[in-house]
Amino acid sequence: MSDVRPPPPAADWAWFLDVDGTLIHIAATPSGISIPAAVPALLTALSARYGGAVALVSGRTVENLHRLMAPYRPAAAGLHGLERVTADGRVVRPEVAAGLDEIRADLSAIAGGGILLEDKGLALAVHYRQAPDREAEVLDAVTRAAITHSGFRMQAGKMVAEIGPAGFDKGAAVRAFMDEPPFQGRLPVFIGDDVTDEYGFEAVNALGGISVLVGPARPSAARYRLSDVEECLAWLGEAAGVLPDRDDAPRRRRR
Ligand SMILES: [Mg+2]
Numbered sequence: 211m212s213d214v215r216p217p218p219p220a221a222d223w224a225w226f227l228d229v230d231g232t233l234i235h236i237a238a239t240p241s242g243i244s245i246p247a248a249v250p251a252l253l254t255a256l257s258a259r260y261g262g263a264v265a266l267v268s269g270r271t272v273e274n275l276h277r278l279m280a281p282y283r284p285a286a287a288g289l290h291g292l293e294r295v296t297a298d299g300r301v302v303r304p305e306v307a308a309g310l311d312e313i314r315a316d317l318s319a320i321a322g323g324g325i326l327l328e329d330k331g332l333a334l335a336v337h338y339r340q341a342p343d344r345e346a347e348v349l350d351a352v353t354r355a356a357i358t359h360s361g362f363r364m365q366a367g368k369m370v371a372e373i374g375p376a377g378f379d380k381g382a383a384v385r386a387f388m389d390e391p392p393f394q395g396r397l398p399v400f401i402g403d404d405v406t407d408e409y410g411f412e413a414v415n416a417l418g419g420i421s422v423l424v425g426p427a428r429p430s431a432a433r434y435r436l437s438d439v440e441e442c443l444a445w446l447g448e449a450a451g452v453l454p455d456r457d458d459a460p461r462r463r464r465r
Contacts, residue, residue, distance in 0.1 A: 275288060313334060335371070
């Protein structure tokens, strides 16, 4: 755990950014979200300044990320690294794992009453933000499904438990991007807020990069910390050379 503010951004960095809880506030339901236009504008400016070396790394699907950030269409890893869109637009995605239908049927038994079962195609997410008292029940059911069906893993996040094919996480996604242009040869920075971001922190630490936790201090592999979404956007704005305007739209810093 660290309480150190990240250093001033350097020109040779590559940016890996979680979305919910990092660039935008977490909503009550995964779809109940709108983002300020300033966010895609900021990311576009960041990408322009860093030769396109910016990727979103999220639990959302890539399709959902692109819809959310339109018209900005970044390199992205969705579903915690299960699927990727490379900087040149190539889609890297595994086949749907056998057994997912059975798991969906099993987990639908606990859905309802504040529990939302989200079908992400290659993975399933069980949200319990609206029924926090049922956390133990959700974690137990998803853990049991991951143990029963070989080749699957469970990842717990903030008020969500996900199940999908084993062998993918945010760290693996970062390593894959770092083998490709325009990320290759740059120093990776990973910014995230949740438990699943720890894989990203560890990956960039191993590469000598910059790991940044967003949110209250907690045990984490991250070496730096920013206290909330606003502080994170301000730091990214500094890197991108934009300052937040009074009406919340970023503008170019005058030089
Ligand atoms: Mg997050």
